[in-house]
Amino acid sequence: MPKLGKLLEKGKRAKTFYEHGMDGLSLALSIADTEEGKALRKVDKHRQTQEPTSRSGRQHRRNDKKSRLAKAMIAQQRARSKKEKGRSRKERSKWDEARASTARVAIPGPSGTTPRKKVTFA
Known part of the structure; x- marks a missing residue:
């Protein structure tokens, strides 16, 4: 023991x-x-924390400018794509209307004169 x-x-x-x-x-x-x-x-x-490293003001400003420019470019691209979508919708609706108006015109033809077969179920 x-x-x-x-x-x-x-x-x-x-x-x-x-x-x-x-x-x-x-x-x-x-x-x-x-x-x-x-x-x-x-x-x-x-609780172990790192002491904050002081960044130079210039570097911070550069990064800020870059991010602002990038955000502005993204917003510009979004606006452009939105306009293009609207234009394509308008063109598509015009094309559909034109297609529908031509489809409404009845073309006379032999479809009404052909004899139909009669089907009987026994």
Whole structure:
């Protein structure tokens, strides 16, 4: 059996049992300290931040100009494509109207004079 305070095989300490009184209080304090230390380490891991690097004003302005130009070009392309869509819709509707007006004109032909076969179902 391992002695108290020595490490076991898996890296765990052997359990120690205390009598009533001050020993229990000191045990509770030591447990609280270790748990608080763990919590602080976790917080420090998540709190590691990088110091902001100062960017020169010129570089920022250049990037801002580039993004503004790009946005303006995209807006211009969208407006142009929207106009083209409207034009194509108008042309298509004109073409459909012209097609419909020519289709309405009846061309006289032999379709009414041909004899039809009679079908009987028995």
